[in-house]
Amino acid sequence: MTAPSAPKPTRSPSAITTVLALSGTLVALMQTLVVPLLPDFPRILSVTPDDASWLVTATLLASAVATPIVSRSADMYGKRKMMVICLAIMVAGSVMAALGGTFLWLIIGRALQGFSASLIPVGISIMRDELPKEKMGSAVALMSATLGIGSALGLPLAGLLYESLGWTSIFWVSAAAGTLLLLAVVLVVPESKVRTPGRFDYAGALVLSGALGSLLLAISKGGTWGWGSEPVLLLFLAAALLLAVWIPYELRVGQPMVDLRTTARRPVLMTNLASLLIGFAMFANMLLTTQQLQLPLATGYGFELNVITAGLCMVPSGLAMVVFAPVSGGIIRRFGGRSALMTGAGVMIVGYVGRVFFYDSITWVIIGSTVVSVGTAIAYAAMPTLIMGAVPITETASANGLNSLVRSIGTSTSSAAVAAVLTSVTVPLGAARLPSFDAFRDVFWMAALASAASVLAAIFIPRITTHRPAAPAAAELVVQGRVLAPDHRPLTPAVVTVLQTEGEPVDWSRVDTDGNYSVALPGAGKYLVVANAAGWAPMAEVFDFDGRTLKQNFLLHERLEISGRAAIGRRPVAGAVVTLLRATGEHVGTARTDDDGVYTLPLPAAGRYIVTMLHPVTHQAVARKLAVDNRSVTVDLTAEHLPQRTGAERTAAGRTGGEPVRA
The missing domain is CATH 2.60.40.10 (Immunoglobulins)
Structure with missing residues (x-):
């Protein structure tokens, strides 16, 4: 018997929401701050453009590996504790990148910055634990919106810092922002009492990390190395083999890294599938908008803006996501997460179809990008709500971590697909070949189809999900x-x-x-x-x-079973072999009768079966069909007395060394 500690003073829900939402902004900044500098990093660091791309790939791989591990640890050891650890690692990585001065140190620093991605699922699970039920939907929607504003601000902010203070300034700003947020988490966010003590699945975490690393590295480098190249094919093969080992192991281990049985439940499975598709569609919007704005006017659809100006054109998209956060929360409260997800995906479809036909002015590009971002905000707000309604409370962080991971796989796949299309559908412009607008149009249709597929996935999410009563954080x-x-x-x-x-x-x-x-x-x-x-x-x-x-x-006191009595006529048969088979012939179980001829077999899954009895001496056999549901079944196996054998039967029995079998 364990007594809970005295409740701590209640923290302000608004303050908790603000601090946690800012963590979403920080994650988006970590992912986009280096993007405007990628063309200049080869000259700055004396490396090839392919090497410079590792500054993005390292963060992607680290975030993919860290997110499920940190999320599971948050459920077990404390959510605020894991947020503080992730922020400390991110700050250390930022300082290392700023001070290192070499490409290797920069790669290590960027990888450590990737730990910030875990702040989103852990932060959302803290919102579930600490906020009143009526405020949780809007809070999750706001956190999703800050992802958009962080991405929108990252591009112009990085350009301004680079031009004004040099490339190291972006990492010093990251370190300062991370430090301030770390202090805010310690001072404002309470430690949740909802946790699941147990043994951490180190083997499962190691194998999953290898599988995710191989998969995402193959996706991110496939366009550069060649999709049919040996390294890429070997990485895909390694990912498949590791997952083939990991899945059955997770189904057997006592406390798995990821509860695959819960993940396979229809609400969770369909929500994660929709997340993959929405992630694909969302990232295409950011990639295509910035490229179209920066392409030369001579292409007929580009606007030849510099990086900073193009980044500023993305700010309306981010601001719209923040403005529509209360709308997202309202849809979730009134109609549920399923309807919100379908609404958001529908808005994205409208935005992408509009971008196919309206593209000849900067205004239309900004409007199209903003409409897609609004749909993204609504859909992203719905996903954690659906996940948390379908999993145990003690697993909310790990379940949201898996959902975030699935979204990141969608964004990585989107990046690879966009790059493949834009480099294959081109037009000549002087000595160079640039993407034609047909390439952009193809990707717009791909993103619209992905959004439509997410609506189809959402249809299969049960309409009625779990609505748990709100509880004060101190009482739960x-x-x-x-x-x-x-x-x-x-x-x-x-x-x-x-x-x-x-x-x-x-x-x-x-x-x-x-x-x-x-x-x-x-x-x-x-x-x-x-x-x-x-x-x-x-x-x-x-x-x-x-x-x-x-x-x-x-x-539990009553075991469900198949039982009965085996007899020849009215005489019980001791030691008879009773076998249970599926109707399709597969063996299920075997038992022997006791001295009274009684047998018992554990009740199998519902279905049609055949139960047989074989006499231990005469080898007389009996078979009966039965249908099993979720109730115990009694099946008596009774055969008539053996008739007197004829001379021919005795002769045949002598040749075979056995008795004739009769039913």
Whole structure:
């Protein structure tokens, strides 16, 4: 029995939202600050353009590896703690890049800056823990919007800093911003009590890191190295092999890095698929807009703006995302995350189709880009809401981390696809070949189709998702325990669901291989707990939570089974072999009858089966068909007495050394 510590003073929801939303801005800045300098870095650092591109690739790879690891650690060890660690690493990377002076140190610094990507899923999970329910939708929408404003500000800000103070200034500004945000997190953001202690899955994290690194490196470098080149093909092969090892391992390990069974649930799976597609469509908007604005006037659709001016043209898109954040929150509160996701994707479709036909003025380009950004903001705000409504409270950070990772794979794929199209559909301009507007039009249609596909994915998300009651952050406590059989051995797979006595859902948890579960309760009171394990009758009982007892085991008493009696006539058959087969012929299980002819077999999954009995001496056999649902089944296996054998039968039995088999 463990007593919770005294509640800390309540922090201002507005202050928490502001600090966490600024972390989203910082992440976007880390991803875009070096982009305007890429053409000059080969000269500054005496490297090739391909080498200079590693300044972006290193951050991408580090963020992909860090996000699931940091998010899982946040659920286990504390969310604010992991935010502070990530910010400290990012500040260290910024200082290292500013002071190092060499290409190697710059690459290392940029990789460390990639840890900032984990701030988004961890920050969103803190919002769920600390903010009132009525404010969470708007807060998540604002955080999503700051991603846009950060990307929009990064391009002109980097250009201004570079021209005014030199290239190292962008890293000093990053270090200063990270330091200020770190202090703000420590002073404003409380540490959540919602966490899941346990063993960290080091092996799963290592294999997943290798798979993600190989996959994203192949995607990001495929256009440069050649999609059919040996390094790229080997990287794709390595990613496939590592995932082939990782997936079955995660399904067996007690406390996995990623709960694949939860991830495979339709609400989570479809939301992640939609996130991949929205990420693809969103990134195409930023890439194409800045390129079109900077291309020469001679192309017929370019405007020949410099980097700073082109970046300033992106600011309206970012500001529109902030302005529409309350709209996103309102759609989520009134109609749910599913409707918000479909609305956002629909707005993106309108924006991209408009960009196909309206492109001959800077005003139209800005309007088209802004419409796409507004749709992105609405869709991005819906994704964490859908994820958090479909996973256990104690897994919100890791689930949001996976969703962020899926979005980053979408953006990386978008970058590779855009580069491939723009370099293959070109027109001559003097001695150079530049992308034609047909290339831009092709990508606009690709992004519109990706947005439409995300609408299709959203259709398959269940309309009714979990609506958990709001709970004060100081009152929400995690209760742990085990689901056990009467002999106290752990039962798995099993699920524990907690409801209010009025029937409203509170939380749920899938047990690990040791039978352990963790659920978050909003405070003392009576709750209805339902425990269900495969092959056992479910248990439902009222749990009177006193706010102090944080350990509670649940015992299931009735095992579901197939049972019956084997007999010849009226005489029981001891030691008979009873076998259960699927109707399609696969073996399921075998048992022997006791001295009274009684047998039992664990109840299999619902379906059609065949159960057989084989006499141990006479080899007389009996078979019966049965249909299994979720209830115990009684099947008696009875055969008639053997008739007297004829001479021919005795002769045949003598030749084969056995008895004739009769049903």
